[in-house]
Amino acid sequence: MNSPIANRVDTIFVHVTNLERAVEWYGRLLGAAVTGEVRSPIYTFDMGEGRPGLTLDDHGFDDGYELRPLNHPLFNLSASDIQAAYDHVTELGAEIVSEIQHFPDLSEFTFKDLDGNIIAICTCFS
Template identity: 60%
Template sequence: MKPIIYKRVDTIFIHVSNLKESVRWYSKLFGIEFQESDYRGPIYTIDMGPGRPGLTLDNHCFDEEYKFMPSNQPLFNVSTDDINAAYELVQEMGAEIVSEIETFPDLADFTFKDPDGNIIMICSCFT
């Protein structure tokens, strides 16, 4: 039987208060060159690579009833091969660190807040 709903995630929504500044901030986080001409709104999806879900930034500018509430738990995690360099980059960007680097036998991670207070995790897996 063919499934009606597919077992995949196509995009992850990140709710933001200032779309243009969030696009700029996430572009810097991921080392993507931000071009004013690329920004159109009212949402903006960052391509995370083939077979990966996109990150869609959404400021709900057309929803008068929407009340922004940042997540108090990590929304998602992204990967790095160098957890220390990632930590330094996030600090240089002025992000609030929520949890310091924790190292386990098979991974290391830390969490921080984006400009809207959403919590994000960065992980480095050891294989």
């Protein structure tokens, strides 16, 4: 079946209330350097070749926009050591939503970013 839509994800949008603060926090979370100018409405972190970007969006041009975080994870980030990732997230002051859970094929936990967006961290086992 043909489709005009490509079978890939180019970026993941995370909606935030303060772009500069969010860029600084996500930079620390990801251990990523902030490159270029941080200017409303968006900033995108490069997540590696062949991977979707992570775009922070403060809706600077959307009058009346109101952020309403979901009550479930937006996406997951990968970690090779789930305990080290958990410790890093708690050091950043993030609110833990679910403690580390272990399953046969992965371990994971969830937390809230500065704006209440829930994110999962997963360690997958081969």
